[in-house]
Amino acid sequence: MNLQLAFDVARVAVTVAFLGYASWSDYKTREVSNRVWAIYAPIGLALSLAELLLYDSSQLWLFGLSVGLTIGFALLLFYTGAFGGADSKALMCIAFTLPFFPQTLFTPILPGGLSPLSQTLFPITILSNAVLVAAASVIFLLVRNLARKASTGTPMFEGTLAQESLGKKILVLITGQKFPIATLKAKWHVYPMEDVTEEEAGGVKRKLIIVPRDEGRDEIVARLSKAVDDGKIDSKVWATPGLPMLIFVTVGLLIALFLGDIVWVLISHLFG
16 A cells, blocks of 8 residues: 555544544534544644645645635534534534545445535535435435334324424424433433423323424423323323434545435436
8 A cells, every 4th residue: 555545544534433433422412522623633634734745735725725615614504503513623624634535545336426526625525415314314204204103003193282283293204203201301312392281171282392402301301201100191202313413424424435426416417
């Protein structure tokens, strides 16, 4: 293995390792230590600059362009609320480490998978793949919920939940699923998508929550748990695990390396 190839192997390995760990940490605790990015960024930057200075210094300006545009886009996503802090930092670190598609190591399986964007702004290709995977998860949840109803024959929305609007029901079906109340009590990152209020007659009124939030989560879980213990509602309630975007970014990277730029392939087939 020559030295340049070793640089490419190291850059890809470092990226997969750090993103893999960050995804695991985000999933388990919904937090990623800043030390992850503080270690990842300088290692990635050093590897990229060393390779460019040794083998292709004429591409330094393109490296700067890729990094600058990616950082600007990551900050835009963060300040508009579309990305969390860890997601934005991950994208910046990827820009330092893998600004261009590593053509010495990988050839995308899909015809046309190596898009012009991948060759100049590889982090954006990773992001577009990640967004596509996140969108596909919506379809997965919908199919899973429909399959559960078909197999069990039980209604999806019991009691007063049946009175909720069709729009709310659809949003819950594509973003959530039913979890045992014990899971919500044990895993704080699983957010309830329904709530209950006591009625004068002794029953409870259930309502759907479209945008789960940290604020008030424990109180909602406590109300649901009491209603379950009192036998007023079923032990399974609507909730969402809220998968971290970092998981989708990691999957987007792997897809980009092995399959290519999925969005570019789709556009090419539609308009090519």
